[in-house]
Amino acid sequence: MKAFETIKRWARSIKRDVVALWIAARDGRTPVLAKVIAAAVAAYALSPIDLIPDFIPVLGYLDDLLIVPVGIMLAVKLIPASLMIEFRAAASERTERPVSRGGLAFVVIVWIAAAAMTVNWLIGWAANNH
Secondary structure (H helix, E strand, O other), X not given: OHHHHHHHHHHHXXXXXXXXXXXXXXXXXXXXXXXXXXXXXXXXXXXXXXXXXXXXOOHHHHHHHHHHHHHHHHHHHHOOHHHHHHHHXXXXXXXXXXXXXXXXXXXXXXXXXXXXXXXXXXXXXXXXXX
């Protein structure tokens, strides 16, 4: 049961840190590189749809279990500790989780590009095999 509580705490801290990074990306005191990485991580994590859908075995949860936490760790390391404490406190006070329309647009564009490349490849393959 102790492991389950640890996992729940970790999940809550991930959610809080994503919102904290969303706040950091909009704060003028955040260094530029940290702001760019924080914005990218927050946009991806807060997007209403996943780049890799969860129903795809193994890969579907890769972004949730690896990409997002690594992105958070990198962004947090680049943000001054005093600011991160402030952003985490502000994130903890928020009752609503922000939604990233930019992240949604990015995921949709990637899926459209992947579909277009697949169609293009299939047309070329079909033309060469007939």
